[in-house]
Amino acid sequence: MASVALGGVSKRFGDTVAVERVDLEVADGEFLVLLGPSGCGKTTLLRMIAGLEVASDGAILIGDRDVTRVHPADRDVAMVFQSYALYPHMTVHKNLAYGLRRRGMPKREIEERVAETARLLELEPLLARLPAQLSGGQRQRVALGRAIVRDPAVFLLDEPLSNLDAKLRVQTRNELIRLRRRLAVTMIYVTHDQVEAMTMGDRIVVMNGGRVQQVGTPLELFDRPNNRFVATFLGTPQMNEIEGRLSRASRGVEFVAEGIQFELPISAGSEHPRDVLLGIRPHHLWAAPDAVPGRVSLGRGIVEFVEHLGNESFAYLTIGGGQTIAAEVEAGSTLSVGAVLELTTVPERLHFFDLATGGRLDVLQDVGSDNERTPVGAREIHGEGAGSDGDDD
Amino acid sequence: MSSLPTPTTSRRLAELRGVAPFLAPAVVLVGMFMFYPIGMSVWMALNKVDQFGHFSKFVGVGNFTSLFSDGDFRSSIYRTIIWTAAVVVVTTLISLFLAVVLIRRFRFRAVARSLLLLPWATSLVISTLLWQWIANPDFGALNHLLSSIGISHDRIDWLAEPSHSFPLMIGIAIWASIPPTTLMLVAGLQGIDASLYEAGALDGAKGWHTFIDITVPQLRPVLAVTILLNVIFVFNSFPIIWVLTQGGPAGQTDTLVTYLYKQGFQLYQMGSAAAVAIVIFAILLVFSIVHTRLSWRGVLQEKDERLW
Amino acid sequence: MVAQTSLVSRVALYTLLVVVLGVMLFPFFELAATALRPTADLFAFPPPWLPTRPRFHNFIDVWRIIPLRSYFVNTVEIAGGTMLLNAVAAIPAAYALARFRFPGRQAVLYVVIATQMFAPVVLLIASFRLMSQLGLLNSLWGLILMDAATTVPFTVWMLTGYFAALPREIEEAAILDRVGRWRRLFDLFIPLSMPGIVTALVFTFILAWNEFLFAVTFVTDDSKRPLTAGLYTFVGRFSTQWNYLMAGSAMASIPVLLLFLVIQRRLIAGLTAGAVK
Numbered sequence: 001m002a003s004v005a006l007g008g009v010s011k012r013f014g015d016t017v018a019v020e021r022v023d024l025e026v027a028d029g030e031f032l033v034l035l036g037p038s039g040c041g042k043t044t045l046l047r048m049i050a051g052l053e054v055a056s057d058g059a060i061l062i063g064d065r066d067v068t069r070v071h072p073a074d075r076d077v078a079m080v081f082q083s084y085a086l087y088p089h090m091t092v093h094k095n096l097a098y099g100l101r102r103r104g105m106p107k108r109e110i111e112e113r114v115a116e117t118a119r120l121l122e123l124e125p126l127l128a129r130l131p132a133q134l135s136g137g138q139r140q141r142v143a144l145g146r147a148i149v150r151d152p153a154v155f156l157l158d159e160p161l162s163n164l165d166a167k168l169r170v171q172t173r174n175e176l177i178r179l180r181r182r183l184a185v186t187m188i189y190v191t192h193d194q195v196e197a198m199t200m201g202d203r204i205v206v207m208n209g210g211r212v213q214q215v216g217t218p219l220e221l222f223d224r225p226n227n228r229f230v231a232t233f234l235g236t237p238q239m240n241e242i243e244g245r246l247s248r249a250s251r252g253v254e255f256v257a258e259g260i261q262f263e264l265p266i267s268a269g270s271e272h273p274r275d276v277l278l279g280i281r282p283h284h285l286w287a288a289p290d291a292v293p294g295r296v297s298l299g300r301g302i303v304e305f306v307e308h309l310g311n312e313s314f315a316y317l318t319i320g321g322g323q324t325i326a327a328e329v330e331a332g333s334t335l336s337v338g339a340v341l342e343l344t345t346v347p348e349r350l351h352f353f354d355l356a357t358g359g360r361l362d363v364l365q366d367v368g369s370d371n372e373r374t375p376v377g378a379r380e381i382h383g384e385g386a387g388s389d390g391d392d393d
Numbered sequence: 394m395s396s397l398p399t400p401t402t403s404r405r406l407a408e409l410r411g412v413a414p415f416l417a418p419a420v421v422l423v424g425m426f427m428f429y430p431i432g433m434s435v436w437m438a439l440n441k442v443d444q445f446g447h448f449s450k451f452v453g454v455g456n457f458t459s460l461f462s463d464g465d466f467r468s469s470i471y472r473t474i475i476w477t478a479a480v481v482v483v484t485t486l487i488s489l490f491l492a493v494v495l496i497r498r499f500r501f502r503a504v505a506r507s508l509l510l511l512p513w514a515t516s517l518v519i520s521t522l523l524w525q526w527i528a529n530p531d532f533g534a535l536n537h538l539l540s541s542i543g544i545s546h547d548r549i550d551w552l553a554e555p556s557h558s559f560p561l562m563i564g565i566a567i568w569a570s571i572p573p574t575t576l577m578l579v580a581g582l583q584g585i586d587a588s589l590y591e592a593g594a595l596d597g598a599k600g601w602h603t604f605i606d607i608t609v610p611q612l613r614p615v616l617a618v619t620i621l622l623n624v625i626f627v628f629n630s631f632p633i634i635w636v637l638t639q640g641g642p643a644g645q646t647d648t649l650v651t652y653l654y655k656q657g658f659q660l661y662q663m664g665s666a667a668a669v670a671i672v673i674f675a676i677l678l679v680f681s682i683v684h685t686r687l688s689w690r691g692v693l694q695e696k697d698e699r700l701w
Numbered sequence: 702m703v704a705q706t707s708l709v710s711r712v713a714l715y716t717l718l719v720v721v722l723g724v725m726l727f728p729f730f731e732l733a734a735t736a737l738r739p740t741a742d743l744f745a746f747p748p749p750w751l752p753t754r755p756r757f758h759n760f761i762d763v764w765r766i767i768p769l770r771s772y773f774v775n776t777v778e779i780a781g782g783t784m785l786l787n788a789v790a791a792i793p794a795a796y797a798l799a800r801f802r803f804p805g806r807q808a809v810l811y812v813v814i815a816t817q818m819f820a821p822v823v824l825l826i827a828s829f830r831l832m833s834q835l836g837l838l839n840s841l842w843g844l845i846l847m848d849a850a851t852t853v854p855f856t857v858w859m860l861t862g863y864f865a866a867l868p869r870e871i872e873e874a875a876i877l878d879r880v881g882r883w884r885r886l887f888d889l890f891i892p893l894s895m896p897g898i899v900t901a902l903v904f905t906f907i908l909a910w911n912e913f914l915f916a917v918t919f920v921t922d923d924s925k926r927p928l929t930a931g932l933y934t935f936v937g938r939f940s941t942q943w944n945y946l947m948a949g950s951a952m953a954s955i956p957v958l959l960l961f962l963v964i965q966r967r968l969i970a971g972l973t974a975g976a977v978k
Contacts, residue, residue, distance in 0.1 A: 052873050073879035085870035089892045098888075099878030146874070408803040411882070415797035416809070418790040419853055426850030427816060430827035437827060446830035487721065494718045505722060507962065511729055514961040516911035518929040519950040522936060523728050526735065526943045532748045534731050540747075571725065573972070580969045600710075615973050622972070629820035632913045636933060650822050657826050658918065666826045674823045681818030 002063035002076070002153035002186060003028045004049060009058035011044050011210075018044040020210040021058070026188060031180055033201030034190045037233070041210040042190045043158055049188060050079050050156050062154060073103075078147035079156040082163065084139050086131040092118075092142050093127040096149045117149040120179075137168045144176075148183070155187040161196060173199065194234050198222070206230050228277060228358035231351055237282045237307075237314055240325040243355060246363065247273030253363065259320010262296050264347050266363070275355040282326035284349035287315050287341040295344035301325065303339045308332065317341060431674065437667035444661035456668035465644045466652060466669075472559075473628065473648040479563050480627045484570040485620060491571065492578035493604070506576070513572035521636040524565050528552060555645040558638050562646065565633050570626070574619045581615030582608065625680055629673070649673055736760070736947035743944055756944075760952065763945040769952070771924055772931035775841060776910055776953075779927050782845035783909035784902045787856045790849065792898065795860030796886050800872065810861070816854040821914050824851070832919055839922040847919075848909040856901045859971040863897035864890055900967040903960050910957050928953040 004026040011019040019041040026032045034042040047053040049060060051072030060068045067075045086095050096117060100110045118124045121141045131139055140160060147155055160176075161169045177200055180187060191197055197204045198218040206213040206221060206229070214226040225231035232239050244257030252265045255278060280298075291297050301317030304324060308331075315329045327343055329335060352361040438457070441450040460466045495506060512520065527534045528551035539545045551557045585608065593607045609616075631650050634640060640647035640655065647655070649669060657666030735743075737755040742748075764770060797803075798810060828847055829838075837843030867890060875885050891898065916930040926934070932953065935946055961968075 050873075050877065052876065072873075072877050077877070079874070079877055081870040081874060083868060083870050085868065085874040087871065087874070087889065098880075102879045102884070405804045408801075409805075412797045412801050412803045415793040415801075415882075419794035419857060422786065422790045422846070422850050423816065423853055426828065426831070426846050427819060427824060430824040430831060431819070433827035433830065434823065437830070442830075446833055491718070491721060494714055499715070505718070508722065508726055510961050510965055511958065512725060514907070514958040515954045516913070516929050516957070518911070518913045518933050519954055520728070522932060522946065522950060523732050525936070526941075526947070527728060527731055529943075531746060532744055534727075534748065534750075537748050537750075568725065568728075573969075576965065576969050577973050580973050618973055625818055625820065629822050631822060632929075635917075636936075653822060653825070654918075657829070663826055663830070670823045670826050673820070677818055677820060677823065678815075681815045 003030075003061075004154055004186060004188065005061040006045075006049070007059045007061075009045070009048060009055050009060060011041070011048060011053060012056045017210050019048070022212050024205065024212070024215070026186060029184050029186055031187045031189065031200060031202045033197040033204045034188065034207060035194060035197040035201075035204050035233075036192065036207035036213075038192055040207040042192075042205075042207050045207070046079075046156050046158055046188060046190045049154070050077055051075050052079075076153040077156055078150045078152035078154075079158065080143045080147050080160045082159040084131075084143035084163075086139060086142055086146070088131050091128055091130055092123060092134070092145075095131070095142055096123075096127075096145055099146065099150055113149050113151075117145045120148065120182075121145045136164055137172065140164060140172060144179075148179075153186065155183075155185050157187065157189045159191055160189075161191070162193070176200065194236075198234075206233060208233070224360070225279075225351065226360050228279070228353045231279050231353070231360075235281050235283070237326045239279045239281045239351070240285065240327075242278040242280075242321075242323065242325070244276060244278055245273055246276050246352065246361075257321060258323075260299050262298060264296065264350075264363075266347070274361075276361060277353040277355050277358070279351035279353060280325075280345055280349065282314050283328055285325070285327040285343055285345050287317060287327035287329050287343050289339075289341060291342040292344050295346055296350075298343040298345065300340050301327070301343050303335050303337055303341060305337060306333070306335050315341065317343070319343070434667045434670045434674070437664050438671045440664050442663035442667070444658075444663060446663065452664065456665045457672075460665060460668055460672070465647065469640075469644070469647040469649055469652045470672075472646070473650075476559075476563060476566070476648055477624055477628045480566040480570060481620060481623045483563075484567050484574050484623055485616070487567070488571050488574035488578055488619070489616075491575040492582055493608070495575065495579050496582045506579070509572045509575060511572075512569055513576075517569060517630070517632040518636060520569055521565060521633050524561070525552070525637055528561060552638055553642070555638075555642070559646050562633050562637055565637075566627055566630060569633070570623055574623060577619050578612065578615060581612050584615075585611045621680065621683060625677065628677070628680075732947050732951055735943055736951050738944045740942060740944060743942070759944050759948040763948045763952075766942065766945045767935050767949050768923065768931065769928075769949050772926055772928045773953075775925060776927040776929075778841050779844050779848065779912075779916075780906045780909040782841070783848040783852065784906040786845060786849035787853055787905045788898075788902055790853050791856035791860055791901070792891065793886065794853075795857045796864050796890055798857065799861045799864035800890075801882075813854050813857050813861075817858060819851070819854075821847070821851050821912075825914060825918060828915075829918060838919050839925050840919075841925060843919050844912070844915055844927070845909075847915045848912055849905075852905040852908055856905055859901045860894070860897060862971070863894045863901075867893055896967060897971075900964045900971060903964045904968055904971075907957050907960055 004024075006022050006024040009019060009022045009024075010017065022045060024032075034045060036042045044053055048055045049062075051067065051070060055068055058068070059066055062075055062077065087098065090098060093114060096114045097110050100113060105113075114127075115124075118127055121144060123138075123141060123145055126134060126138055126142070131142065134142065140163070143160065147157075161172055164172060173196060180200075189196075189200065201218060203215060203217055204221055205215045208229050214221055214230045216224075221230060222234055225234065228241070232241065242257050242260065244255050244260065247254050247256070249263050251263055253272060254261065254263045255276075257278070285298070286292065286295075287301065287303075299320055301315075301319045304316045304318055306329065307314045307316070307326075311331060313329050313331050313333060314326050315335060316324050316326050318324055325343075327341075329341070335341075350363075352363045353359060354361055437448075439451060439453055440448045441452050441456075442448050491509075495502065528536075530536060530548050530550040530553075533551075535551065536545075536547075536549055539549075549557060551561050589607050589611065590603065593603050598606055629650055630648075631654070634646060634648060634651050635654065638646045640651035644652070644655075649672065653666050653669040653673065656662045656669055734751055736759055737757065738752040738759075739754060739756045742752055798806065798813070824847070832838050832840075832843045832847075835843070837846070871889065871893075872885060875889055880888065910927075911929060912927075913929045913933070916927050917933060920926050920930060923931070923934070928949075932946060932949055935941070935949075
């Protein structure tokens with residue numbers, strides 16, 4: 001076990017910058033997820049930690065040791081590859097033992113370790129088989145076993161579940177969580193799947209365009225996204241975005257967009273008026289025939305179509321400015337296209353971003369610092385929402 | 394944060410030292426027995442050299458000027474071009490036909506393809522000896538066959554007259570080049586996405602139009618490779634001509650290759666022979682540049698650096 | 702091809718196919734027929750299409766009449782030596798070119814492609830001089846070295862393609878398993894590229910088996926001749942006994958034909974590499 005620290009790590013391939021000045025601390029025993037769309041640099045970052053890619057700039061520390069220039073085999077890391085990268089011509093047993101043999105471990109100890117790993121991952125009946133004779137899930141476990149058997153300080157996993165079908169993916173995800181508790185080892189896990197990230201990670205690093213966008217626990221990222229990218233990347237259906245203008249109003253601040261106008265009972269910051277982007281997750285925007293008292297109204301929308309996801313339903317509505325936004329409706333409700341519904345939300349669930357930079361505007365932070373006028377109801381809703389967020393996706 | 398040095402001379406040296414053992418055997422072998430002879434050929438071409446390889450006099454471009462003033466040399470250049478062009482053109486046309494037929498499904502298709510391997514696998518020397526026997530004026534099958542079908546009842550002495558032997562050689566070279574060409578074209582045809590034909594069929598393309606509008610353009614890269622390989626192969630072919638006529642009578646069926654051979658090993662003009670080699674080399678260099686252009690796509694581009 | 706063709710054009714097509722294949726294969730019919738002729742049949746006029754009395758004993762007698770045994774042994778040694786030398790030189794080089802990044806890599810690849818075009822005839826004069834200086838005229842080694850040198854570029858090229866196609870992650874897994882470069886070559890690349898390696902090496906074996914130019918130039922001692930040069934000299938030496946020559950030729954060709962059947966599919970893929978996806 002060991003901590004991992006990155007300082008100003010960059011990677012350039014010719015003129016393209018794959019990773020740009022990343023600083024990161026991974027605690028000993030932590031499960032850290034690198035999350036982002038394909039091409040965001042997450043895999044390159046992982047490969048630099050593994051030593052398969054050489055950092056163009058910056059330093060990488062594992063434990064207290066600077067390993068920036070250390071051979072991958074000497075970094076005490078193990079990696080699980082997306083394609084598993086099992087040696088196709090070696091049996092499962094040989095696949096597990098090969099790395100140990102190359103490290104010159106005594107034969108008896110190799111046998112012990114392989115047996116133990118095989119037991120842990122229920123690979124015992126498969127030891128004599130070749131990778132081609134295994135199912136996808138079994139291959140995945142062998143790939144995991146090949147890392148575990150080495151007993152490394154840091155585990156690196158590159159989209160290890162992406163080649164499994166949906167059902168197996170959930171199952172393996174849970175197994176990984178269990179395994180991780182048992183091994184209590186530092187893990188760095190790359191994925192583009194936000195559900196994996198949210199359910200597995202102690203902390204998540206969201207990356208885009210080679211840069212770290214935000215680092216935090218799953219709930220922090222979900223509730224207080226740093227910028228537009230993080231806000232829209234996490235959560236399905238995707239967060240609604242409405243361009244508008246925030247300005248001072250009689251009872252606080254006023255948001256005005258085409259066909260939308262509402263006031264928030266908070267003190268206005270110094271920089272108003274300004275152009276902003278309002279973000280509201282569909283989960284926090286309710287569409288119903290009548291307005292709910294105590295909530296902020298965004299006006300009315302016309303139902304375009306309704307999406308039933310089983311335990312929840314979302315309506316896509318056209319609002320005043322002609323824009324389509326998604327809102328939650330009563331699960332399984334039989335709304336007809338063309339129905340007119342009232343859209344309401346609570347102030348705590350609104351996100352504001354600077355229109356130009358996309359950075360988060362802490363408009364609602366003002367609520368906290370100036371809390372006399374905050375409605376009590378909204379606070380309660382906040383609490384509720386936070387508790388259920390983790391299961392939302 | 395410390396920043397890493399960009400690749401330095403010492404690092405590059407380390408990389409080179411790392412790969413050197415892997416490349417060494419090939420470099421030594423090719424260097425000693427390909428590059429050294431080529432370099433030596435250049436030097437020999439500028440000297441008068443006897444059959445034992447002794448240099449007697451530096452003559453500069455003298456070997457070249459006397460070559461080009463030799464009518465036999467000039468006509469063998471001309472003949473080499475005819476020879477190469479005739480063989481490659483006819484081979485390509487016949488092979489294209491065969492390949493198109495051989496990718497259809499029919500009984501014995503596998504047998505037909507395997508039989509095509511026969512002429513390819515057989516050594517050209519053996520094939521040519523066989524043809525020499527077939528072309529025997531009295532007891533050979535060729536004249537017998539021609540008279541059986543009723544084409545010609547003459548006793549044709551195929552190898553005595555250049556007007557007969559040269560076309561025969563071209564025929565043999567075509568016969569020998571068809572199998573590899575056809576099989577490569579078959580591979581190329583099989584690589585064409587079937588959905589293109591389906592799309593073409595929906596667009597109303599039929600038979601001949603399918604061939605011209607879809608097959609030929611899609612096949613162009615493979616065609617280019619086969620044509621190029623054939624040009625080089627036929628241009629340099631030695632056994633067919635040497636076994637049949639040794640370029641005779643009186644050098645009337647010589648190509649550059651047999652001309653070179655005679656200069657070197659019958660007239661013992663090693664310097665002059667080396668000069669012929671340089672001429673051939675120069676011509677081939679043009680081909681090899683074309684070939685490189687064709688086949689290096691996608692293979693030579695640099696990927697990421699790798700330290701380990 | 703999905704295109705439907707009429708019965709008439711199909712009949713025409715297959716008739717033409719049969720004619721072309723007939724011309725392609727006729728010499729082999731003649732080879733077999735001649736090889737089985739009794740000597741008396743050879744100079745009958747008009748020559749019979751089929752031997753009057755097939756004489757299989759020709760295939761035994763020929764070993765007495767032509768020094769086939771020595772030719773065969775020499776040929777196997779030359780082709781085998783060429784193949785081994787190719788393996789030693791080409792496999793590590795192809796691995797380095799496919800998998801390492803080093804200064805000059807592009808230049809080396811360029812040279813590899815270009816040298817495939819250097820016909821042996823260009824080397825003939827100077828290499829004859831070199832061989833005589835090295836004392837390798839009339840030696841199998843001289844032929845092995847020349848055959849190997851001229852085939853190595855193609856082998857390197859073909860194997861580079863094979864090695865480059867191996868998933869990068871498998872090699873990286875090995876790097877993390879502390880497997881060095883040579884070890885990766887022997888433990889991973891060679892076993893996993895066996896079909897390609899076999900194809901490339903068997904092809905060099907065949908090329909060396911069939912090689913004629915160097916063989917007829919460098920070797921004058923009949924006991925050192927390989928099959929091609931040996932059978933060729935048999936023609937000039939006697940008023941040719943074609944039945945024996947054909948029997949010997951048939952036997953000289955069979956091993957190569959069998960090898961060809963084994964490797965043809967991959968070989969064609971290798972020859973058209975880059976042009977066929």
